[in-house]
Amino acid sequence: MKKxxxxxxxxxxxxxxxxxxxxxKAQQEGAVSFEMIxxxxxxxxxxxxxDDTPYGGGxxxxxxxxxxxxxxxxxxxxxxxxxxxxxxxxxxxWKQATAKHWSTLDTGLIFVCARYEGYDERIxxxxxxxxxxxxxxxxxxxxxxxTIIDSVVRLLPNVLGGETSAEIESFADGQTxxxxxxxxxxxxxxxxxxDVLLSGHHGEIARWRADNSKIVED
Numbered sequence: 001m002k003k004x005x006x007x008x009x010x011x012x013x014x015x016x017x018x019x020x021x022x023x024x025k026a027q028q029e030g031a032v033s034f035e036m037i038x039x040x041x042x043x044x045x046x047x048x049x050x051d052d053t054p055y056g057g058g059x060x061x062x063x064x065x066x067x068x069x070x071x072x073x074x075x076x077x078x079x080x081x082x083x084x085x086x087x088x089x090x091x092x093x094w095k096q097a098t099a100k101h102w103s104t105l106d107t108g109l110i111f112v113c114a115r116y117e118g119y120d121e122r123i124x125x126x127x128x129x130x131x132x133x134x135x136x137x138x139x140x141x142x143x144x145x146x147t148i149i150d151s152v153v154r155l156l157p158n159v160l161g162g163e164t165s166a167e168i169e170s171f172a173d174g175q176t177x178x179x180x181x182x183x184x185x186x187x188x189x190x191x192x193x194x195d196v197l198l199s200g201h202h203g204e205i206a207r208w209r210a211d212n213s214k215i216v217e218d
Contacts, residue, residue, distance in 0.1 A: 002032045002156060003108035004149060005075045005082065007068075009050065009115050011036035013142045022154050031156040037075055042067040051116055060117025068112065068123045075110045082108035083128045086119075087144035089137055091130030094148055098131075103155035111149070113141030177216060179209040 006014060017023060018034050026032045043050045044066060051061040072084060083105065092098075102109070112127065124130070133144045154160055182193040196208045 001030055002103075002105075002153075003035070003079050003082065004032060004153075005035045005037055005078060005108065005110045006113065006145060006149075007037045007039055007071045007075060007111065008113040008140075008142055008145075009039045010113075010140070010142060011038050014146065017146050017150070022159055023150065026153045026156060026159045029158045031159055032153050035075075035078065037071055039063075039067055039071050042070040042074070054117065058117070062117055063114055063119040063123075065120040065122045068119060069126065072110065072112060072123070072126045079108040079110070081106075082110045084110045084112065084126055085129045085131060085145075085148070086112045086114070086124070086127045087132065087141040087148065088114065088118075088130050089132050089135075091132040093135075094131050094133050094144075094151070096151070099148070099151040100155055102152045109149075109152070111141070111145040113145050115140040177214040179212040 008014070014034075014036060018027075023032075023034075027034070039050055040048050044064070049064070050067045051063050054060070054062050076082065076084075083102075112123070131144075131148065133147050138144065182197060186193050186198070194208065196204050199205070
């Protein structure tokens with residue numbers, strides 16, 4: 001079972017994602033377990049402060065190092081060998097090949113979801129992987145963490161169901177998109193399923209699918 005811990009100021013954001021569809025099935029199958037760690041629990045003083053103004057001036061607030069260090073250390077106590085992940089615009093671009101690799105790791109994962117203007121740089125000494133889900137900025141690390149978690153967990157054994165489901169989908173080979181697919185009815189609003197898919201000729205169908213798979217262009 002893969003253990004995934006998530007450090008966030010807004011753990012309630014994950015409830016709908018982790019308790020539905022494939023994420024719920026993965027837990028029921030014993031493929032994964034999730035644990036939420038509320039960063040506010042490690043805040044300082046009576047007000048549980050977790051942020052402060054940046055040295056050198058500038059807009060916004062930064063997450064303080066003390067609560068983040070404490071929360072990460074708590075997560076590491078639960079799973080000492082876990083990979084600590086920081087979703088950040090400065091990280092490596094997340095790709096399907098990485099999702100597949102992480103799904104095979106024997107270690108757990110710890111996601112650190114930053115907020116506000118960012119985080120005190122000193123926390124990066126506790127971070128193993130910095131990743132981004134695209135070349136844009138979001139208000140926090142929660143949505144990227146959800147995306148990354150979904151892409152990894154769905155690849156765990158017995159989650160998708162079909163043995164080849166993950167092998168033939170988009171980006172499985174790193175450069176092509178999956179071919180178009182159709183289901184019943186055979187005709188809908190005047191648009192018909194391509195004849196080759198109704199032919200039963202497996203060789204022709206394979207060639208049609210190969211011809212209609214798109215090459216990814218950066």
